[in-house]
Amino acid sequence: MTEKIRGRVVRPGAVVPGIVEVDGPTILSVAEHADAGDDIILPGFVDLHCHGGGGHTFTRGDAGEAAKAAAFHLRHGTTTMLASLVSSPYELMRDATAAYLPLVDRGVLAGIHFEGPYLSAARCGAQNPEFLREPSLEELGALVRLGAGAVRMMTIAPELPGALDAIRYLAAQNVVAAVGHTDATYEQTLAGVAAGATVGTHVFNGMRPPHHREPGPVVALLDSPAIVCEFVADGIHLHDGMLRFAARATPHRGALVTDAMDAAGMPDGSYELGGQEVAVTDGVARLVRDGSIAGSTLTMDATFRRAVAAGLDLPTAAAMAATTPARALGLSDELGALEAGLRADLVVLSADLRVKRVMRAGEWI
Known part of the structure; x- marks a missing residue:
């Protein structure tokens, strides 16, 4: 089952409005998308x-x-x-x-x-x-x-x-x-x-x-x-x-x-x-x-x-x-970044950098 997480995605060297699509325990894709919201999405x-x-x-x-x-x-x-x-x-x-x-x-x-x-x-x-x-x-x-x-x-x-x-x-x-x-x-x-x-x-x-x-x-x-x-x-x-x-x-x-x-x-x-x-x-x-x-x-x-x-x-x-x-x-070939193919570990922060949600291996904590 896939899930799409929207927000300001922090990737190497850039922060882009986008969607992190997760398929089970794995990141399926990361794509730019306008109006993704103010949440900040980081790698775990x-x-x-x-x-x-x-x-x-x-x-x-x-x-x-x-x-x-x-x-x-x-x-x-x-x-x-x-x-x-x-x-x-x-x-x-x-x-x-x-x-x-x-x-x-x-x-x-x-x-x-x-x-x-x-x-x-x-x-x-x-x-x-x-x-x-x-x-x-x-x-x-x-x-x-x-x-x-x-x-x-x-x-x-x-x-x-x-x-x-x-x-x-x-x-x-x-x-x-x-x-x-x-x-x-x-x-x-x-x-x-x-x-x-x-x-x-x-x-x-x-x-x-x-x-x-x-x-x-x-x-x-x-x-x-x-x-x-x-x-x-x-x-x-x-x-x-x-x-x-x-x-x-x-x-x-x-x-x-x-x-x-x-x-x-x-x-x-x-x-x-x-x-x-x-x-x-x-x-x-x-x-x-x-x-x-x-x-x-x-x-x-x-x-x-x-x-x-x-x-x-x-x-x-x-x-x-x-x-x-x-x-x-x-x-680094398994985790540590928001890139397709890596484990779906991510942290969703509010605009003031407070933790809202945590995902590990595709499961919300």
Whole structure:
């Protein structure tokens, strides 16, 4: 059964009045049409980096919790997402991989992202320092084999002993290696890129700051054509001016992410992340022990609105929220844009960019 959705269709480089025709789970056609209305039609959001939401978390390895967190973000337009864990003991990583594999098989999750534990102690941010350690090919191999394709991304600090070998291994296994929570020099970061890293984890945050005599990881990642750079657009992680600059410096390589924790969509109060107490005040999450930013309380529709308010046009923001992250996961031949033949994942926004309807694989949520 076909269905026609009318509105201002956001396509690569343009916004056109038109109709998206859906046939079952697939986009049949996208055509211009006058008087299509004021609704804005975007491809479904793709979130590479999310720890939870709606009071539910991905970080403990509980499949029921994970399904509820994914459902919360789906209602906000995220039709494809990775479940991000934080630095954890190997046993938790193993158990989470086994628990989330059925969710990946059913399409509830696009895969698992391990943010750590192979990270810099000097730039650990809200990661629990108790669980940080040097990369282990034995651990990685066991997780990748157990995941059978469910392990999709891992964040590593490239300056650690054994990190480059770990990045090479991940790349050879079609697992995205991301550079993040790193005190690396410019040269050490480029060595990670040369080894096969293809993503920068929430660039600027959890990294040695740039300096004109030591550019560090920020400049190395922004300037590397092979790297998709994640940005957390909440006005807390990044000033709007820095977001605008970074987006323009990385055309077709910038990706909006939420980095959300379970407090997303919930009241201010006390929460937990990786065994550490978090206080959320005015929607900003910080560790109680030292005030470090502890993820965000964002949803993808909120980060999209923030990016547009910061000065990005609709096609650029849509590419950063869907097309580019889909490509980073190797899914651009399946989703991430409003094009015939791709999966019918779309978000219908009002003129003020509020979610009205969400479709995933041709079904309204």
